[in-house]
Amino acid sequence: MAIKKCENCRHQFKWSQIFGSIFAFHALIKCNACGQEYKVSSSSRLIHELIVIAAILMLSLFLSSNPQISFWGTGFGILIAIIILISSFFPFYAKYQPVE
Numbered sequence: 375m376a377i378k379k380c381e382n383c384r385h386q387f388k389w390s391q392i393f394g395s396i397f398a399f400h401a402l403i404k405c406n407a408c409g410q411e412y413k414v415s416s417s418s419r420l421i422h423e424l425i426v427i428a429a430i431l432m433l434s435l436f437l438s439s440n441p442q443i444s445f446w447g448t449g450f451g452i453l454i455a456i457i458i459l460i461s462s463f464f465p466f467y468a469k470y471q472p473v474e
């Protein structure tokens with residue numbers, strides 16, 4: 375598990391750069407050293423989305439068994455926290471492919 379390095383120049387991508395791209399709908403990441411662009415592999419993206427969906431399902435089960443917790447208050451806060459937590463690990467396992 376390591377954060378992506380540029381395949382051309384071995385420039386190390388920053389965690390924050392990959393993390394930020396997730397919230398821009400998995401935008402391309404660009405090497406700051408040589409300008410090579412990379413797109414996230416569809417399998418990494420799928421894994422991330424499945425984990426997020428599983429977390430949302432578990433949260434909705436939890437909320438439905440705890441009706442005193444309102445979704446639009448606490449539940450929504452928990453949801454955002456879970457998505458940020460899951461996404462913070464994404465840069466460590468995400469695979470990126472160079473864009474031609």
Ligand SMILES: [Zn+2]
Pocket residue numbers: 380381382383384385405406407408409410
């Ligand atoms: Zn590079």
